Amino acid sequence: MTTIRLGLAANAAQFTLLVVVNALVGGVLGSERTVLTPLAEREFHLDGYTAALTYILAFGITKAATNFFAGTLSDRYGRKPVLLAGWLAAIPIPAMLIWAPNWGWIVAANMLLGVNQGLAWSTTVIMKIDLAGPERRGLAMGLNEAAGYLAVAATAMATGALAAQHGLRPVPFLLTAAYIALGLGLSLFFVRETRGHARQEAATRATAGGDLATSQVFALTSWREPALSSASQAGMVNNLNDGLAWGLFPLMFAAAGLSLTQIGVLAALYPAVWGLGQLVTGPASDRYGRKPFIVTGMLAQAAALAIFAVADTSGMWSLAAVLLGAGTAAVYPTLLASISDVAHPGWRARAVGVYRLWRDGGFAVGALLAGIVADLAGIRAAVWTVAALTAASGLLVAARMYETHPATARNTPRHDFHRYPRHRDS
Template sequence: MNTTTATAPTDTSGRPVRLGLRENWLQFTLLVIVNVAVGGLVGLERTTVPLIGSDVFGLTSDLAVFSFIIAFGLTKALTNLAAGALTGRFRRKQLLLAGWLLGIPVPFVLAWAPSWEWIVGANVLLGLNQGLAWSMTVNMKIDLVGPARRGLATGLNEAAGYTAVGVTALLTGYLATGYGLRPLPELIGAVFVVAGLALALIVRDTAAHVALELAHHAKPVPSDENTGLAATFARTSWRHRSLRGASQAGLVNNLNDGLTWGVFPLLFTDHGLGLAAVGLIKGLYPILWGIGQISTGHLADRIGRKPLIVTGMLVQAGGFVLALALLDHPLLAGILSAVALGLGTAMVYPALIASVSDHAHPAWRANALGTYRFWRDIGYAAGALVAGVLADALGLNATIIAAAALTAASGLLAARWITEHRPEAR
């Protein structure tokens, strides 16, 4: 209605704002492209960096090789948590730009690092970049579309990012086959940095959209409900049953990703596969994870979040089983495992973010998403740590068995704790 438009807050250009994907398609599209660049930057590492550790720098401990993932995961998790609080002091666009400025050195350090410590340091910067840039693209898309299309919005956002992760992993594997592990495969990251920074300068901030949703939200913030970071962290981590269920599922989901990031290149090269084949496996997983979220995000808006979350975790557990059951045929094992892991993660990822958004009031939603993303991305570090310790002590196969059991258990916990709560669109 025209009255809604007339009384709506205005954006930085003085134009009245509306919520909705159709109403904000241009800004939404720009943010999708930004997240392609965000995903592409982290995709540089998926195929080559574990092998750089073992083949270039001569690391013999799996835990030492996986240390770059631990550095990345810890930094990204803490940055996600801080990003929610920082949205109270800075505009989302400012934080998006800051993330890209921090990411500028990453491809060049990966290409020419003189020691492994430099690689680990680059992953601290990469974690800062991903924590700020990816968090802001998620928050800004959710701001634009409003409650009715959260699943679709998060699905498109994550689809763009993780498809770019997969395509870049595939591309770096093929480049490494022809030109070596460094520097050419890593230098394609310069394209992502330039594109991401340029588009972040163009996109408009979404503070007015948050104000509009707050003005029309069905329920005011309860007087006894603290919207600060500390209170929201406790609420999202354990006090709220559904948010607790989403947080633990997110952690285990990215534990799987961190584990496969480090383990799969070593496992399948040990069984005779070359860099191109490993690149195919490492690329297929996030490509399916990415593309699949376009439909699963929309499906989460239609059938609910919980069915996709629970089913997706169990499908991921089956992917690990396939990796070991068919290991005598390593390429087949890798491809089928990647398909199951990719499709399972595609079910889980947008549904979890949408579920957290459903249960969080707009006044503390950024902090809730920051807390959820903290627990989710601490899974990278946990996965690399668990994988390193188990692989050094018991071997790579035992690590995959442990991941399958943990993922299945997480799916059952999600089934017990998570409930549906989708606010009506306004």
């Protein structure tokens, strides 16, 4: 019988493999960030911003819902089956994007993309949390999210260059097909189940409260528990502004006369800084705490969006993209780490799923809000609106969230999970 050990060093091989798998998940997402908005305009003749953003709305709604089920299903059936289901859902995506005869096919492909990202990305997060143990979760989440978003950035740049040279279809999406084939193969043959690591940690954890009902986990993570619910709203607003960047910034850059290659570089700069920055912010939050990074990061994002709203040159937009990436890097891994700090191992996967439901619901809210405001008052008005919401979110975290990292928290309030009746449903 294999001895289960927690920690990054004890599980280095599997952890590294999961980092690679998540990079491939991110690559699938990145293959759309430069190409799809120009495709909406040039080949499908969608003039309204809201119409062009329907694919992000479809993606966000589907991914948000799938995130919730990913946590519940991984508790019930194991992590690896859910990961494999995510890759299987992705198989039709490249063909649908390449041969789509109308925009409805693109929307349908993005619903499958939402299923893929919700199941596969959520599960790699949960599996890394299982393996890492309680002490280095900031580092674990920094490595996970860095791999995913560096792949988003690299693929956005690559597909922009491919589209400029070979056209919007089919060549850029052949890269998507290669990512899916490799990710499915690695997950099927080499990734191992990690649910036993969560059970091992739960068995050694001093506190009770590990068998809450899913409805109770949803309530705690959504509004009842101050740290969990603060993280959920901040995650939603973070991805709200990412949905804006994904859908409207390429249109703003194109209106200023930038080429597809230049748009690809700008589209890649923000997630590249975001990805690299998490290699610093994740482990730093293990030392200095989660809350300072979340508050500072949200306010930095708001400032970056304000620069985007007033700028009209590629140089200023590049500066804003770097600041937006840095702010997102401060927020992204620390929000996930704060969820895993508070949640008991017995329901941690479900809490991550609920958090990611709200966080990725931000894509849908951002696409809808930004599209409507842009149609009514222009892109810059939409950017200002999202900037204000992002600043308000950071201030709410500052007022309501307590520090969650056990090494830095001192006399902070914790939710009394013992007062709930025990349940076994998951």
